[in-house]
Structure formats: C-alpha cells, structure tokens
Amino acid sequence: MNLFADIRAVVLDAIADLTRDGVLPEGLNTAAVTTEPPRDPLHGDMATNAAMVLAKPAKLKPRDIAEALAAKLVADDRIATAEVAGPGFLNLRLEQAVWQGVPGMVLTAGTAFGRSEMGQGEKVNVEYVSANPTGPMHVGHARGAIVGDAMASLLAYAGYDVTREYYINDGGAQVDVLARSVYLRYLEAHGQDVEFPDGTYPGDYLKDVGAALKDKVGEDYLDQPEDVWLADVRVFATDAMMDLIRDDLGALGVKMDRFFSEKSLYGTGRIEEIIDRLKLDGLVYRGTLPKPKGKADEDWEEREQWLFKSTDFGDDEDRPVAKSDGSWAYFAPDIAYHYDKVQRGYDLLIDVFGADHGGYVKRLKAVVKALSDDRVPLDIKLIQLVKLFKNGEPFKMSKRAGTFITLRDLVDMVGPDVARFHMLTRKSDAxxxxDFDKVVEQSKENPVFYVQYAHARICSVLRKARAEGIDVSDATLAQQDLSGLTHASELALVGKLAEWPRLVEIAARTHEPHRIATYLSELAADLHGLWNAGNDTPSLRFIQDTPQATQSKIALARATAVVISAGLGILGVTPVEEMR
Structure with a gap:
C-alpha cells in the first residue's frame, strides 16, 4: 500500500538484474537506496539516488549506473520515463493509470491505509509531561503532553508496542513545600488568618485541597508541630495534585498507561543497588569536578564526591551521583528510574523534556548506554517555550494559578482540538x-480550521450525493473507473495521498509528529485547490450529472477524507463532519 516502497522495490529489482548481467558487482549494499518525491515536481513524479549511492562501492561513474538503470526501469509497465539528471540522479515519471489507482487503494484498505509494520512490535516507552505534582500544569506542560501523546500514537500507528508513562517527581524537597502550603490552606479552612512565606505555593488551587484535608482529619493537626503532620500531608497533597493533573490531561485527551513515583525509589535500596553495580563496573568513582567556567577561585571549593564516568559514553564531563555530604544528587534517582525502564525490556526509550532540561541530555544518554550495554537507545526531545498572545498582546495571567496560564485555561478557551493541532504545527525544539484569537479564526491562514474544513467539505459532498440516492459506500467507490482523473488539480491531490504511508514511516522514524500536521495542511490545501478549480471548471466538481460520474469524482474526495481522518487521529484531533 506504499507506492514509493513499491517503486523502490522496482529499482532494487533493476539493480539485481544489472548485477546478474555483470554490469554491477556482487555484494552491493542497497540499504541507502531511496525513492522519494523530487525537490522540483517539474523533474518528475519520483527520484532515486541509487546511482549516486552505488557508484563508489561499484567503482563506476554514477551517470553510467543511472543510464543502465533507466533502461531497465522503463521496461516496467508502471514507469513511463526514467531520465538521468546531473551527475547521476534518476527522475521517474509513472504511468497515469498508477496514480489513478491510488484512491481505490485507499478505499480498499480503509483505516489500514498508511499503517506500517515498520516497528515490528518493538517495545517503546514514551515518558512525557512528568510535571512536579506541586500545582496545575501550565501551557509549557500542555505542549509537552501533546507532543508526547501524538508521538506515542504515531509510533503505535507505525507498528510499535508503546507505553505512555508519567514520572511523578515526588521525591524532592518541593513536595515538602507543597505539604506546608496545603497545611496553611488547612488552617485557613479552620478560619485562621495565614500568610504564605516566600517559597511556598499561594495559588488558589490549594484551597480545595486544604478544605479536603480538614474534612479528612478534622482538628487533629491544629497546633501540632511539623513532624506530626508533614509525612501524612505530603502524601495527601501529592495524591490530590495528581488527581488534578490526571483530570487536566483528560481534558486535553491525554491518558497515561503508567505512573511511576520517584518516591518509590527511596528507602527501598533500588538507587543503592544500581549505583553499587556501576561502582563494580568502574563507572562510578570518588573524584572531584573541575571548577565551572567563569567561577572565581575564591568562590570554588574542590570537594570529593561520587561521580559517574559519563565521559566514557560521549558526555562533556563526569556527573555527580551523590553530594559531598553523602546525600543523593538529583541524577541518582534518574539513573535508577531509567535502569528500571531498561529492566522492563523496552527496545527504545523516548523522554520528552522541557527546554530547561537540555543539560541532562548527554548524561542520561550516557547512563542508558552504560545500563543497557548500548543495547537500548534513548532519544530525548526538548520542548521549547510557548509564547501566548491575545489581541496582539502578550498574555500571561491566570486567575487560578496567579502567575501563568494553566493547561485547563488553555483547553477552556480554545478546546482540545485547536490546542493539540496548533501545538504540533512546529517542530518541538522550535x-x-x-495567539488565542488566530487559532480560532476561520480562515485558510489557520491550519486547524483549514484541515477540519477540508474534511467537513468532503462530508457535505457525501451527504448531498446520498440525498440524491447515489451509493457512496467505500466498497462501491473503490471499484469505480478513475481514468477520468487527469486534471493537474486532481493528480496533485492523488500524489499527496500516495505520500501518506511514506510520510508516516519518516515521521515515526524521526519521532517527529509535527510532520503529520504539516502533511495534513498540504493535503487540505490540495483538496481546497481542487474544490476551487471546480468553481471555474464544472467537470472538476464532485457532484456530476450522472451517478457514475459523481462516484468517480467522489472516490477521490472520500479517499482524502480517509487519510485526513487517520492523520487527525494520530494527532488526537476530531475530524469534524460540519463546521459550526
């Protein structure tokens, strides 16, 4: 069902023929041979780099290989022309009947069109969001949640066995601060006047938590020292915040498969176990770090501490796993957590982090290499900041959180579909x-609207055809003679549909779900272009004078709707049937 893969197979067969003929030597590696759309559509339908890739190992001129390949390729009844360009690129044009067969291919496959077995069931863990459970999630968390969730869906669509995971950062001092903040709200719920010292969390979101704590324990914690209530309130507050986070993620359409608590690593020997193993392997040692660049001598004291030899695995410097006082550094539970993921048998780990975690990329990749004997790759995607605008002005305040726009604010203002699609219109590290006004604007400059409008337009055509008694079931449309699809606007849309399976695999391989959003915008533009062309040329309209003519035109539209729906499904966006 992947036309580009089919033509690549034709190219590989031609290479095999040339090998048997003695034109090419035996044993050439063809893994890097590609068949893809040319940079300039005027050059053809597809281009292959085969001659360029094989020239050096074959010890032949690329152009000579390209000319020999061209002669073989034109013998295939799917290829109309094969032209050598430049030093040895090969541009191919396919017979029009090949393109005309694409809509039928889409409609026959249905929801399976574009799905891939590339992943072959490999187990992938995608960890994303992982916000500190100290308050509601903000817009930055929203972008990470959307990117991670779409990436997980994309990988599942491409044949991987995916686990969506949230790492609860509940092991640090910030959760003690949360507990103290909730205790103040508990006192407030009892009618006391309270002040929030610097460093506590004064947001209104904790009022309900303080009141709930009052309902649970009554007056038991009033006038009690911290050692009486801190541990219990810490657990109570963390659970309450995680309920809030789960609810907010649900409003965005994000559901996790697994929640992993950092606190579960402490007091269980799990951190000590893996650090001791790394010590035995000579990868954790007692040493001192060099003075940081720019730090004055009088401000730097050299201290011996336990260090992980991350420089053995490509990092810039070794990293501390314990502080000079013997307590664990922040890196230690990260090591234990990633070891846990390796031990669970994943073939690939993906972490989706905020841009402020850029300094952790090399050390985490280094430690996963060490823990898995370089068997399990770790890919870390950094999520850059989101700048908010309303009425052309920066927009920052949230009534509930006090200092920022929460994820729930975002969903309440624009809805999950708009939020998800727009957050995926750029690469995650950009x-x-x-802009709250522009993302709900009904214009072609708004990609969310433009794609959903394309799907809704197609649905309106299908409704009109059914009202006229025309059978527009997928099974019927798939059998139509589409030899009449010859106009440039029709063939442009067909060509874009044919790219879908290839695009899915590229996006899955690079872990870049924004490619799906970009593709859908281009597909929608081609659909709207054909629709507009029909305004001037009646023969291009989807509804024609006879049922058979209508069915042949609508087959292309319905195939487009199938692909739009599949792509929006990966992004977690609803393919609407009519615009409101």
Whole structure:
C-alpha cells in the first residue's frame, strides 16, 4: 500500500538484474537506496539516488549506473520515463493509470491505509509531561503532553508496542513545600488568618485541597508541630495534585498507561543497588569536578564526591551521583528510574523534556548506554517555550494559578482540538507563538480550521450525493473507473495521498509528529485547490450529472477524507463532519 516502497522495490529489482548481467558487482549494499518525491515536481513524479549511492562501492561513474538503470526501469509497465539528471540522479515519471489507482487503494484498505509494520512490535516507552505534582500544569506542560501523546500514537500507528508513562517527581524537597502550603490552606479552612512565606505555593488551587484535608482529619493537626503532620500531608497533597493533573490531561485527551513515583525509589535500596553495580563496573568513582567556567577561585571549593564516568559514553564531563555530604544528587534517582525502564525490556526509550532540561541530555544518554550495554537507545526531545498572545498582546495571567496560564485555561478557551493541532504545527525544539484569537479564526491562514474544513467539505459532498440516492459506500467507490482523473488539480491531490504511508514511516522514524500536521495542511490545501478549480471548471466538481460520474469524482474526495481522518487521529484531533 506504499507506492514509493513499491517503486523502490522496482529499482532494487533493476539493480539485481544489472548485477546478474555483470554490469554491477556482487555484494552491493542497497540499504541507502531511496525513492522519494523530487525537490522540483517539474523533474518528475519520483527520484532515486541509487546511482549516486552505488557508484563508489561499484567503482563506476554514477551517470553510467543511472543510464543502465533507466533502461531497465522503463521496461516496467508502471514507469513511463526514467531520465538521468546531473551527475547521476534518476527522475521517474509513472504511468497515469498508477496514480489513478491510488484512491481505490485507499478505499480498499480503509483505516489500514498508511499503517506500517515498520516497528515490528518493538517495545517503546514514551515518558512525557512528568510535571512536579506541586500545582496545575501550565501551557509549557500542555505542549509537552501533546507532543508526547501524538508521538506515542504515531509510533503505535507505525507498528510499535508503546507505553505512555508519567514520572511523578515526588521525591524532592518541593513536595515538602507543597505539604506546608496545603497545611496553611488547612488552617485557613479552620478560619485562621495565614500568610504564605516566600517559597511556598499561594495559588488558589490549594484551597480545595486544604478544605479536603480538614474534612479528612478534622482538628487533629491544629497546633501540632511539623513532624506530626508533614509525612501524612505530603502524601495527601501529592495524591490530590495528581488527581488534578490526571483530570487536566483528560481534558486535553491525554491518558497515561503508567505512573511511576520517584518516591518509590527511596528507602527501598533500588538507587543503592544500581549505583553499587556501576561502582563494580568502574563507572562510578570518588573524584572531584573541575571548577565551572567563569567561577572565581575564591568562590570554588574542590570537594570529593561520587561521580559517574559519563565521559566514557560521549558526555562533556563526569556527573555527580551523590553530594559531598553523602546525600543523593538529583541524577541518582534518574539513573535508577531509567535502569528500571531498561529492566522492563523496552527496545527504545523516548523522554520528552522541557527546554530547561537540555543539560541532562548527554548524561542520561550516557547512563542508558552504560545500563543497557548500548543495547537500548534513548532519544530525548526538548520542548521549547510557548509564547501566548491575545489581541496582539502578550498574555500571561491566570486567575487560578496567579502567575501563568494553566493547561485547563488553555483547553477552556480554545478546546482540545485547536490546542493539540496548533501545538504540533512546529517542530518541538522550535519556539511556538500561540495567539488565542488566530487559532480560532476561520480562515485558510489557520491550519486547524483549514484541515477540519477540508474534511467537513468532503462530508457535505457525501451527504448531498446520498440525498440524491447515489451509493457512496467505500466498497462501491473503490471499484469505480478513475481514468477520468487527469486534471493537474486532481493528480496533485492523488500524489499527496500516495505520500501518506511514506510520510508516516519518516515521521515515526524521526519521532517527529509535527510532520503529520504539516502533511495534513498540504493535503487540505490540495483538496481546497481542487474544490476551487471546480468553481471555474464544472467537470472538476464532485457532484456530476450522472451517478457514475459523481462516484468517480467522489472516490477521490472520500479517499482524502480517509487519510485526513487517520492523520487527525494520530494527532488526537476530531475530524469534524460540519463546521459550526
């Protein structure tokens, strides 16, 4: 069902023929041979780099290989022309009947069109969001949640066995601060006047938690020292915040398969176990770190501590796993957590982090290499900041949190579909502008609207055809003679549909779900272009004078709707049937 893969197979067969003929030597590695759309559509339908890739190992000129390949390729009844360009690129044009067969291929496959077995069931763990459970999630968390969730869906669509995971950062001092903040709200719920010292969390979101704590324990913690209530309130507050986070993620359409608590690593020997193993392997040692660049001598005291030899695995310097006082550094539970993931048998780990975690990339990749004997790759995607605008002005305040726009604010203002699609219109490591007015604007400049409108337009055509008694079931449309699809606007849309299976595999291989959003925008543009062309040329309209003519035109539209729906499904966006 992947036309580009089919033509690549034709190219590989031609290479095999040339090998048997003695034109090419035996044993050439063809893994890097590709068949893809040319940079300039005027050059053809597809281009292959085969001659360029094989020239050096074959000890032949690329152009000579390309000319020999061209002669073989034109013998295939799917290939109309094969032209050598430049030093040895090969541009191919396919017979029009091949393109005309694409809509039928889509409609026959249905929801399976574009799905891939590339992943072959490999187990992938995608960890994302992982916000500190100290308050509601903000817009930055929203972008990470959307990117991670779409990436997980994309990988599942491409044949991987995916686990969506949230790492609860509940092992640090910030959760003690949360507990103290909730205790103040507990006192407030009892009618006391309270002040929030610097470093506590004064947001209104904790009022309900303090009241709930009052309902649970009554007056038991009033006038009691911290050692009486801190541990219990810490657990109570963390659970309450995680309920809030789960609810907010649910409003965005994000559901995790697993929640892993950092606190579960403490007091259980799990951190000590893996650090001791690394010590035995000579990868954790007693040493001192060099003075940081720019730090004055009088401000630097050299201290011996336990260090992980991350420089053995490509890092810039070794990293501390314990502080000079013997307590664990922040890196230690990260090591234990990633060891746990390796031990669970994953073939690939993906972490989706905020941009402020950029300094952890090399050390985490280094430690996963060490823990898995370089068997399990770790890919870390950094999520850049989101800049919010409303009425052309920066927009920052949240009534509930006090200092920022929460994830729930975002969903309440624009809805989950708009939030999800727009957050995926840029690569995750690029900053994103989010204008509350523009993202709900009904215009072609708004990609969310433009794609959903394309799907809704197609649904309106199908409704009209059914009202006229025309059978527009997928089974019927798949059998139509589409030889009449010859106009440039029709063939452009067909060509874009044919790219879908290839695009899915590229996006899954690079872990870049924004490619799906970009593709859908381009597909929608081609659909709207054909629709507009029909305004001037009646023969291009989807509804024609006879049922058979209508069915042949609508087959292309319905195939487009199938692909749009599949792509939006990966992004977690609803394919609407009519615009409101």
């Amino acid at each position: 900053p994103l502008d989010f």
